[in-house]
Each structure stands twice: as structure tokens, then as C-alpha cells.
Amino acid sequence: MGRTRAKDRMKAEVNAGSMADIAFLLLIFFLVTTTIDVDKGVLVKLPPWSNEPPPEMKLNSRNVYSVLVNANNDLLVRGEPKLLRNLREDTKEFIMNPKKRDDMAEIPTKAIISLKNDRGTSYETYLEVYNELKAAYNELRETEAQKRFGKSFEFLDKVRQKEIRADIPLVISEAEPTNFGEE
Amino acid sequence: MGKFTKKRGKAKPEVSTASLPDIIFMLLFFFMVVTVLRDASVKVENNLPFATELTKLEKKSLVNHLFIGKPLKEYQSTYGTSPRLQLGDKFAELSEIPLFLEKHRASVGENSIPGINSSLKVDGKVTMGIVTDVKTELRKSGQLKVNYSAKPKAE
Numbered sequence: 001m002g003r004t005r006a007k008d009r010m011k012a013e014v015n016a017g018s019m020a021d022i023a024f025l026l027l028i029f030f031l032v033t034t035t036i037d038v039d040k041g042v043l044v045k046l047p048p049w050s051n052e053p054p055p056e057m058k059l060n061s062r063n064v065y066s067v068l069v070n071a072n073n074d075l076l077v078r079g080e081p082k083l084l085r086n087l088r089e090d091t092k093e094f095i096m097n098p099k100k101r102d103d104m105a106e107i108p109t110k111a112i113i114s115l116k117n118d119r120g121t122s123y124e125t126y127l128e129v130y131n132e133l134k135a136a137y138n139e140l141r142e143t144e145a146q147k148r149f150g151k152s153f154e155f156l157d158k159v160r161q162k163e164i165r166a167d168i169p170l171v172i173s174e175a176e177p178t179n180f181g182e183e
Numbered sequence: 184m185g186k187f188t189k190k191r192g193k194a195k196p197e198v199s200t201a202s203l204p205d206i207i208f209m210l211l212f213f214f215m216v217v218t219v220l221r222d223a224s225v226k227v228e229n230n231l232p233f234a235t236e237l238t239k240l241e242k243k244s245l246v247n248h249l250f251i252g253k254p255l256k257e258y259q260s261t262y263g264t265s266p267r268l269q270l271g272d273k274f275a276e277l278s279e280i281p282l283f284l285e286k287h288r289a290s291v292g293e294n295s296i297p298g299i300n301s302s303l304k305v306d307g308k309v310t311m312g313i314v315t316d317v318k319t320e321l322r323k324s325g326q327l328k329v330n331y332s333a334k335p336k337a338e
Binding site: 016019020023024026027030031033034039040041042043044045046047048049071117118119120121122123124126127128130131134135138176177 | 200203204207208210211214215217218232233234235236237238239240243246300302303305306307308309310311312314315318319321322323325326327328329330331332333334335
């Protein structure tokens, strides 16, 4: 009799009822500490550093789209003041040159965007301008992808994406900023 | 009619709660995986600007963060009010950037070094001067992949 009872006791399990409570506690801890902020941003590739001055390049001025942002956060595009909201469309027109004007890029691969700012330019404005320029290129690539393959650019395979990238290359050259407006 | 009499004894079926811990554990694991424990407290003002052309940064371990902004109120007495650079969890000088990058490079595998991104978390009000200096320093150290951190703009 006594023996069988002892065996029964051996089989007794640990009460797992409180497991849920413990798990809940941990869950709440992680819920509170979690910050689901995905790191997003505008990706850029900086040019490599060299101590020598960059080689003099002879560029046809029709292929250069110069954008200046001064310390007052005003835009000067190809010598004329411009509003930020017009920048994207204007850039697109410059790159593609649909009317074949002789003061805009010959072909998209030759187009160069030259961005220059003052040290006093606010970062916010700078990023907005950069964003608009990048958006112009992204939109052009998107329309090109639709035209050639009837598909959105991001859904194309690597080879085709590369093909379009090669035809509409993003070239933003950034000059050393001028020393205006540094606080 | 006997057929419709209630079967009293058999009533009160309860929902089994035995699987509840499993469900909770599943949720728990989900949050444990998703959680990014903040490793550095930001000591500078950091209102990121808005942008639309955003790229998501994958692989958290291959990202190093550089914060630039005005020191927060409690640090202004020591560090002043002009924008400062913060590396890791402390204020730093521009000259400390190469070492900071080198430390991060050493912590990731040799093969993943080309995949390292620098995330520049710059306050919108900062002027370009310090940002340019940081960019120059990054270029000198060969860290060319840079991500200007920004918030998505609602259109």
C-alpha cells in the first residue's frame, strides 16, 4: 500500500498554471520596452576622399544642372531663383529633354546635377532638395520601367533594373560648401 | 417528450486553457525578436526632417549611428548650445570619428565590412557646416555608404 502511494507521488507534476502569468509578465516587459522604429533614410554614396584637387573636367554647360542653396535656404537653379516645389518637375525635364532644347541635357547619361550649399544652409532644406533631386530620378526610372517592361521598377529583376539605372544614372556632384552663414 | 429533456450532468463544458501559455510564449518570442533595445540615449535634440525617397536599413548590426544636434537642456551648461556630434552615448569631437568607425568595423566580421552603413541622424535645424565636416571625416575614413536618416512624409 505505502509503496504504490509513493509511486503516485513521483508522478505528480509541477503545477504549470502560473507559467502563463510569468509569460505575461515578460510579454508586458517587452511590450513596454519595444520601439518599433524602423531606421529609414535617404541613401547616398559619398565620393572617395583624395588629397589632390579633382581633375579639371570640361563639361558642356548644357549638361550641367547647377543647384545652389544659400544660407537663407533659397534656391538658385541655373542662375535663376526657383521654388522648391517646382524643382522636381524641372529636373525631370532637364534630364529627359523631351523637346530637344539645346540648353538641356543631350542624353540622360550625360546629365550631371551639381549641388552646392553654404555652411549656413539648414540641414532640413538641404535634405529636402536632395530628396527632390532623387525623387526626380526615381520617377524617371519608374516611367522608363513602365514603358519598356510594363512593370514597376521595384518589381523588375536585377538585370533589368541595372539596365535602366545605366540609362538614367543618378549623378549628383556636391561641391565644397562656401563659408557663408556659419553660426 | 423525453427526447428534449436537458442533460444536466454533462453541461458546463469549459474552454481548455492549457494552450494559453503557448500562445503567450509565442507573442513573447515575437516581441523579443522585434525589440531593439536602445543602446544609446540620445543627448542631442534630434527632430529628424521629412523625406519621401527612403530606403530601409537592413541588418541592424551593420549600421553605426552618428547623431548631430543641439545638446539637450541638461547638457547645455557643459557643452554649450551649438550643434554637437554624438558618437555612441557620449559627445565627441570630429577627430574621434575614425576610431569610432574602426571599432565598429572590428566588431563585425571581415566579410561584412563593405556592407556597413553610417546612419546620420541629424536634427533638421542644424546648419550644413558641421554636417559637411562629418561627411568629410567619413570620406577620409573610407566610410562612403551613408544614410541621411529621415521620417517618411505623409503625402
